[in-house]
Amino acid sequence: MKYLLLVHHNEKAFDKIPEEIRKKMLAESIQLCHQLDSKGQYVHASPLQPETAGTIVRVRDGKSAVTDGPFMETKEQLAGYFLIHAKDQAETISIAERVPGARIGTVEIRPVREIAGLPKTRDS
């Protein structure tokens, strides 16, 4: 079963964390990925650029509208994600607990719907 772990945190609060600690958290996340990989549980993971770099696209009546935001109303932003293999929710929770972002924000666990017909994953 695949699970998507969505890491949310408050970007403003995150920016106030000293650079050194942020670097440690990133290193810890990378390490976690390697640990998951050694157990065949790693699919993909990545931090995201700040939400201010985000853009929203809507298509209505066949017309595309590209806009900024609105992001500012939300307290927590999507900061990154892990896509993993786990046997059940309990195992996923124990992995989520090891995500450094869980200590400063939240990790949302979403079981992935498996659908047919998608191409093979290709990285970079």
Added chain:
Amino acid sequence: MGDDVSTGARAKVDEFYRAESRYVLATLIRLLGDFDAAEEALQEAFSVAMEQWPRDGIPANPRAWLVSTGRFKAIDGMRRRARYDASLNELAHHIETTTGDSSEQEDEHIEDDRLRLIFTCCHPALAEEAQIPMTLREVCNLTTEEIARALLTKPATIAQRIVRAKAKIRDARIPYEVPPPSELPERIETVLRVVYLVFNEGYSASFGTSLTRAELSDEAIRLGRLLLQLLPEPEVIGLLALMLLHESRRPARTSATGDLVLLEQQDRSRWNRAQSSEGISLIERALSMKRIGPYTLQATIAAVHAEAPSAAETDWAQIVALYDLLLRVDPSPIVELNRAAAVAIRDGPAKGLALVDELLARGELATYHLAHATRADLCRRLGKNADARTSYERALALAKQGPEQRFLRQRLMELN
């Protein structure tokens, strides 16, 4: 003698900075791929010019010379800093090999670059509140302080919006380009909206004591002219015409004491005829292009007013017909309100009032002071003084601008 020559050359550099720095900047942004790097390169190029031009004379193609000097200085700077950040060496190499040094070749792109800059500053993925400051800063070269004063915001707020917008352009890799033809109509719409907002901000300031902030309107008209030169699309022409026709009435819009003068009471001899006739001939050009948009229609309405010797002698039937067209192209309650006011003159205040009441009952204009002021005026004409008073009071409570508030108070007093 030598001093005279160098003073002359320095003055020339200054003059060139005022006239050309935005062109040079627009090209440097494309070459260097970064707003801040381009701004820095621009300053360096001008400081080299300040040193060299008085000594060696002004180059044959100063604009191309500045672009090429800025590019060289930027690459040079990256090489020097590469000691601390190896990736800069790669970037310097990339810029050096992918962009031409042939200044003449770059000069051909100069108009396109200016347009690229406008489209990037007005990119829909940037926050709306950032598009205007970005355009005024990068395209019009206003300082952060000037923009803040014009938009009645703190300089720090404006500076922050600009910094954020630039970061987003960089981080999200918003392309520095003129959109492809398939996206052009919609993207032009965003650019025109930004220009029109700048104009309106100058024409009828939404807050504050002074009715107009002329400098902003001037900037908007300058932008409109630039756009027309670069992109002669019907609505680009229509917007410039609209701005010129509105602007032509500026001298008559406020009395000597700074009070608002309504269109029907304005001294038409004070209208700027040069501006209105330029506007009218632009409309003729736009209408001949067969794709008629909302700006052109609004400009045409303004032109009917401009051509009328007095309010009474205005072709109100034509104005109502034009509003009907406008409602079809670009429906909005504000257009309906304006149409209702024109109907009130063509068919009498009772007909107009029925339309305004219907419109107010729908709720969209409940907090729009001019809807209540229009209702009040129609009630007054019909002798419904109590209704007029209620509506004037409602309008007064909603108006945010000194002269408009004074005008409404005056009207209320006249009722008593």
